[in-house]
Amino acid sequence: MKNNRSIQRCLSIMRAFRGNGRPTLAELARAVELPHATVLRFLQTLEEEGYAAREDSRWRLTPQVFELGFAAMDSLGVTDAVQQILQRLADAYSGTSNLGEANPEGVIIIGRAMAPAERRRLVVMNLRVGSVLPPSSALAGGLRLPQGQWSRYDYPDSNQVSVAVPVPQAGPRVLSVGISVSVSEVVGDLLETEMVPALQQAAETISGVIRVGVV
Structure with missing residues (x-):
């Protein structure tokens, strides 16, 4: 004790x-x-x-504290392969992509990537790996959805929209992957026809990486 x-x-x-x-x-x-x-x-x-x-x-x-953080990321399955998937998503839609895991308070961000334009922009919410989002967020909403469904949350104050989908077959873990972009990036039916399918493909790939333990 x-x-x-x-x-x-x-x-x-x-x-x-x-x-x-x-x-x-x-x-x-x-x-x-x-x-x-x-x-x-x-x-x-x-x-x-x-x-x-x-x-x-x-x-x-x-900076030696980062060693603990990197060890934790590896334990969570957030390897270089997963980080690259998140970065490709962020770059493709000029936004910020997040990998989240179920948390008693909603969802905790365990992986995050930002497009270059987002890094230059003042991010008012100041989220990072380890931040907890509430149950009302798109990332939390996507945790336990059936395959093929997705969640959405709009942030009028920051002119952003977030969408997320569940990560399938992650064992006992409950994960979701999402992306937040400027409303100006969502033209016509781009969100439904391109962004959501891209998220679903990323979720499938991330699931495989985490299950197999690719480094």
């Missing part, structure tokens, strides 16, 4: 950096509601292992 509690505390400290990239010891202690001495002990351990660094009175996580 003591070891479990230590792991929980260490993880909570690392998560606290999400809201403040270069916090002081006092700010971290306040965020995780732990004594300063306890937080300092964990920070020093992270520093020794290369995951944290001290800059005057402030702390930051180091």
Whole structure:
């Protein structure tokens, strides 16, 4: 139990950096509601292992933390092959493609790719891998749909539309793949005749990659 509690505390400290990239010891202690001495002990351990660094009175996580993220992506099946599929989708329709997995709060983004134009545009929602979308989102709506069906959600404030389809035969996992594009990209029946079939093909391919474990 003591070891479990230590792991929980260490993880909570690392998560606290999400809201403040270069916090002081006092700010971290306040965020995780732990004594300063306890937080300092964990920070020093992270520093020794290369995951944290001290800059005057402030702390930051180091790029070595990415190693954990890459390991997690591999565990989730988000290999280079899956990332390439998402990137092709994003490039084909000048948008942002997402791979999502069912989450108690809706759907969590486990893979994401953006077209060059989207990277240059100010993305107000500031979503990234690890972000959770609500049940009302297209990506969440596509999770448990029968094959051949798709979900759609419009974002009038940002002039965007999102569509998503289920990823079939992913074992016990419930996945969906979707794309968000500017409304101006959806001309005529392009969404129904091209984008949705492209998503369904991508979903089939992703399913095969995840099942076989292609790297």
